[in-house]
């Protein structure tokens with residue numbers, strides 16, 4: 194690359210890092226290591242490394258350079274190496290030993306230079322509903338964006354999702370909502386993609402429900418004593434156990450992949466009494482490792498396992514933000530047992546969990 198070309202690339206890459214960090218700092222757009230961004234330039238796609246946080250995009254090297262054509266060839270040929278992506282890293286350009294995001298092939302199938310994928314709570318609040326596509330199409334239609342929009346039925350992230358998205362991508366489709374998952378927008382520059390993302394989120398914004406009075410923290414803390422559970426970091430999440438519409442969402446089953454990965458398959462809910470707590474703990478006879486990370490004490494508030502990581506906390510916040518945006522009567526579409534099994538038995542997700550545990554131990 195000559196100096197002028199290198200300068201153009203550096204300024205685009207800096208803009209992507211700045212935008213990624215902004216997205217990562219907004220919990221209504223991204224939580225923990227969720228979401229990822231990419232920039233294609235000169236045959237290389239710079240994509241977020243698996244398990245890294247977008248919020249850190251300006252402080253550490255979180256992007257991995259991947260060769261686009263060989264990766265797409267592998268994807269189209271059914272070559273299993275497309276899933277992990279490590280064989281396509283342009284090692285001479287890379288200073289990190291991290292793996293590319295599990296959603297690298299998803300980014301690669303977009304023809305646009307910049308792809309932003311986020312777990313935006315306004316998107317998720319619609320995309321976990323049975324009528325999610327119609328709701329979103331109507332909202333985007335009012336903003337004149339429906340023609341550019343595609344809705345992808347739930348599909349396991351990674352290669353299966355990339356194949357489904359490739360059927361709809363093209364220059365005219367730059368807004369893609371993934372059922373039970375999140376939002377992707379694409380653009381030919383960082384500023385175009387960023388402006389489109391803002392326009393889409395403004396169009397699909399759901400007003401959060403008024404979620405009422407604060408939790409009785411003292412009573413919750415007393416109930417948690419000696420149980421291995423503790424209060425969550427954020428006070429705003431207690432409506433999950435106190436508001437009946439939120440409780441319905443929280444106990445409907447896992448609604449999106451990162452919930453399964455960082456908060457487990459099951460959210461427990463008990464009555465607000467010592468007896469209920471005792472029988473809940475006694476009922477988990479498989480040992481304390483099997484206790485659900487998130488425990489809702491009905492009418493009182495939320496408890497989390499003492500060992501819950503920062504990622505788990507961020508996903509409690511996500512559930513809180515999503516639940517507050519879903520109408521009490523909206524039919525929901527939780528992930529099926531087969532879909533959850535496919536996530537929990539996928540090597541790429543075990544890798545993300547191991548990075549999270551490592552970070553928590555530091």
Ligand SMILES: [Zn+2]
Nearest residue numbers: 228310374375
């Ligand atoms: Zn995602």
